[in-house]
Amino acid sequence: MKKWKLGMIVAAAALSVVALAGCTAGKSSSGADDKNVTMWVHFSKEDPEGKAMVQNITAFNKENKKGYKATVQYIPRSGSGGGYEDKINAALNSNSLPDVLTLDGPNTAAYADSKIIQPLGKYITKKSDILPSIIDQGTYKGKLYAVGYSESGVGFYYNKKMFKDAGITEAELPTLDKPWTWDQFNAILKKLTEKYQGPAIDMQLSDHSEMAIYSLAPFVWSAGGNITNKAGTKAVGYFDSAATQSAFKEIQDMVKNGYTTISPKQKGFQTGKYAMLMSGSWTIQELDKQYKDISYGILPYPVSPKTKKLVSPTGSWQYAMSASTTKTAASGALIDFLSAKAQMYRTSMANTVLPARKSVSDEMMSKVTEPMRFLIKQNQESGHARPVLVKYPQVSRTFAETVTKATYYKENPDISALMKKQAQEIQQYLK
C-alpha cells in the first residue's frame, strides 16, 4: 500500500545526489573582471588580528586607485596551522586556491618548490625597510616568494622577587650587549635550583612540536653550528658537528643537573613555582592580564662561551600569491598594501606582536611596554630565520626528536653518537 512512499523517498534521495553530482561547481573565480581578488587568512574575523585585517581591507578597497577590490575569507586554524593548512591542501588538490593566501614561515620552500606560490618581489615596495630575517624566511632559491607581516621572538622571563630572594643582584643580569654565556647561565640556574629545591626554569621541553626547533635552534646557531649547509643539501657534517653537539650537550646538562625538567608543571612560572621561563612574546599579554602579582622581566638568550654570539628565534606568518592566479597585478598590489608601514603597524599593535619593518619598530617603541621593547630590540639585533627547506616539517620533527633524545640522558648519554645518527636521519630528507 505505502510502497510508493518509500520508493519516493529513495528515488528522491538518489536523484538529489545524482543531480548534485552532475552540476559541478559553477563558481569560477577566474575570468570576467580581474580586479576582484580573494584572500584566505588563518585567523578568525573576531580576533584582534582579524579586526585589524577588516580595517586594512576596507582601507585597501577605498584607497587603491586602480579599482581593485579584495574579499577575505577567515579560516581559523588549530594548533600549528592544522585545519587551515588542511583546507589549503584540499583546495590545492581540487584546483581551487584563492589569489592571495597566508602561510607560515617554514612552509615557504615547500610551497615555492611545488609551484603553489609565485615570486612577488617586484610588487613589494621599500624592501630595504623589511627585517633581514623576514626576507630570509620568504626567500627560496634567490627569489622572494612571501612577505612576513609580523615577527616573533622568544626571551627568558624571570621572576624579579624570586631572583632577589636567591641573592641574584641587578648587576649580575645580562643585557643584549653582554648576554650570559652558558656557563654563567648554568651558575645562576644552579643557585636558583638549590634555593628553591626544584627546577629553576621551564624550557617548554614537554612541547614536542615546532616550538623545539624554533626556540632551541638559536643555541645551535650561537655555538656556530648548523642544521644543514647553506644550500640545504647536507646535514651530515653540520648537524653532527662539534659546535652543534655543544649546544645539545648544554640542553642535556640542564636536564641532567636538574635545572630544568622534561615534565614542567603547567603555568609553573606564572604561578610562582619556577623562577624562569623560556617563552614567546604572547606570554607578556598573559602575565599582564591574568597574573598581575608576578613581577617579571625578560632576559636575552644565553650564548655559547666559545663564540659569545647572541642569536634569537624569528619568523611568523606571511602573505603570498598563488601560482594559479591570473590577477597578478591586483594580488601584488594587495600584498604590498597589507605589508606596508601603516597596515603593518595596525596589525602589530592590535595583536601585540613584533613588527617586521624597521620603520614600524621605531614607531612602536614608544607605545609598548618595556618587555615588548626588549623583545623588539633583541629581534632586530640577533634574529635568525629558520632554515628554508622543502621537507621542513620532517626536519623540524627530527630536531624535536633529537632534543627529546638528548634530554633522556640516561638512555642517550653519548651526544656525539646521537648526533651522528640524527644527522643521517635529517640527511634523508634533503635533496
Place this chain on the structure above:
Amino acid sequence: MPNHNYKKMANTIISTILITLLALLFLFPLVWMLVSSMKPEAAIYKDIGGIKAFLPSFDIGSWGTAYRELLSRFNVFIYLLNSIFYGLSVTIGSIIVNSLAGYGFSKFRFRGRKMLFGLLLALLVIPGETIIIQKFQIVRSMGILNTPLAVIFPSLAAPFYIYMFKNFFDAISDDVIESAQLEGASMFTIYWRIMLPMAKPAIATVGTLSFIGSWNDYIWPLMVLTDSNRFPLQVAITNINNTQPVYMNQVMAILTISTIPLIIVYVFFQKYLVQGLGASGTGEK
C-alpha cells in the same frame, strides 16, 4: 524479618556510596570544566593541586567574567545555532538512513546480502582521518562545497549504526512481520509502525552517538565551508584554544557552552528510552 530488611538497606547504602565514588571518578573533568570557567585564569592554576580545583571561587560576582569576555570576542550564538542545525540534521538523517538499511539487511533475504554486509563491516576499518582529502574531492565534484549539505551528507550513513539496527531487528521475531502481513500491512508500514517503535533503544543510542559525532567534528566543516557565518561551534573552540595567549577560563567557558547541549541531548534520549520501554515491555513484545 526486620533483620533481613536492615541488611538489605545497609547493602543498598554501601553500594550507592561505592557507585557514587565511581561516578565521581568519571565526572571530575566535567566539574573541573564548569568550575574553572567561573574563575580567573590564575586561580585555575593556583588551585589545581588540591580539592579547591573542584570548588568555585567565593566571589560570586566574578563567576560570569570569562563568559562576558568570551561573548565580546565571538558571536557564540550564531556558531551555536549552526552546530544545533548540523547536529539535528545529521541525527535525524542518520536514524532514518541507517535504520532503513538495518531493516533491509535484517528482514529481507536477497542475493549478495551476506557479502554486502561483510563489505559494509570491512568499511569500518577505514580510518576516517586518512581519506579526508579524497572525500573532499568527491564533495567538490558534487558541487555542494560551502553548503550545509557538504557537512551533513557524509556523516549520515555509518556501517556501525547499520550494524546496530540490524542487530536489534534480528532480535524481533519474524512472526511479528508475518502476522502483520496477514492483516494486510506493507513492509514499509511494518518498518514504520512496528519495527521502529520497537527499536527505541537503538534509536536513542544511534541518535545520541551521531549527534555527539556531528557536534564534535571540526576539521571537516572547516574544510568544506568558507563562509564563516556557517561555521559550527567547534571552529570557535579550536580558535580560542590555539590563539596565543590562550586564556584557560575562556576555553573552559566555551567548552561548557558546547558541552551542555550534549548532556541535554543525552539525558533527553535516555529518558525517552526508558518511557518507550515501559510501553513495549507490557504488550508489544
Place this chain on the structure above:
Amino acid sequence: MRSTLSARSKQAWLYVAPALLLLTLFLFVPAALSIYYSLTDYNMLAPQAKTFIGLGNYFKLFGDPIFWKSVKNVGQFVLFVMPLQVGTALGLALIVHKQRPGNTFFKISFFAPVVVSLVVTSVLWLYILNPEQGLLNGILAQFGIKAQPFLTSPTQAMFAIIGISAWQGAGYQMLIFLAGLQNIPSDVYEAATIDGANKWERFIHITLPMLKPTSVMILTTTFIDAFKLIIQPMVMTQGGPMDSTITPVYYIYRTGFTDRSLGYASAMTMVYGLAIIIFTICQRKITGGDNNA
C-alpha cells in the same frame, strides 16, 4: 514462508539503497582512490605532478622501522585495552540498568568522559600524571611507592594511554550494552526467578546469552576502533617519547598531512586496513560472532 521471504527480496534494495549510495560516495570511492594513490608518488602539494611508481610505496613500507614500531605499539594497546574497556563498559551498564535512586546522575557521570572535550580531559590527565606535581604520584606516595614517570617514560607511556582510553571510551560502549540489556524482556527473568535461579545464575544463563549479539558487535567495533587509535597519543604524547606511543593511524596521518606524502600514506592505509580486516575475521571466529552476522 519461503515464498513470502523471496517476494520481499526485490524490495530489499529500496531500503538499503540510500545508505549504500552514501557509503559508496563518501567511504568506498575515497578508499578506492587511495588504492590508486598508493601506486603513485603523490605529494599533497603537487597533485598534478604525481607519477605511477608501481609497488614502490609497498616495498618502502616493509623496510620502514617506524611503521613496524607503530604496529607493535598498537598491538600492545589492543591487547590490554580490549578486556579493560569492554569489561568496564559492561560493569557500568549493569550498574545503571538496575533501577536505583540517583540513576540518571550515574548515567550522566559514566558517560561524561565521552562528551567532555579532549581539551579538558587531556589537560587534567596530563596534570594528574605529571611526574613532579601530579595527583597520582601523590597518592602512590601514601602507599610508599616511589614517583613514576608515566607518560614521559617509553615503557609506561602506552600503559597510561591504555588506562585513559578505557576510562574515556567505556561510557560509549556502556550505552550500547545498556540498549542491549533493555532489549531483554523482563518476563524471562521473572520466569527464571520463579524457577529458583539466583542473581549470578540469572546473569550467566540469561543476561550473557541474551547479550551475545550486542557483545559481539561491541567486541568487533571496539577491536577495530582500538586499531584506529590516534587521538590520545596525538594530543598527549605526540607519539613519543621515542616513538613509544606512535600508532599506525597516527603515523599515516602524519605522513599524509604533515609530510604531505599522500602516496605513501595511502599504501600504508591499504596494508594496514587489510591487516585489520584479517585480524577482525580471526577475532570474530574466536568470539563466535560469525553466526550472528
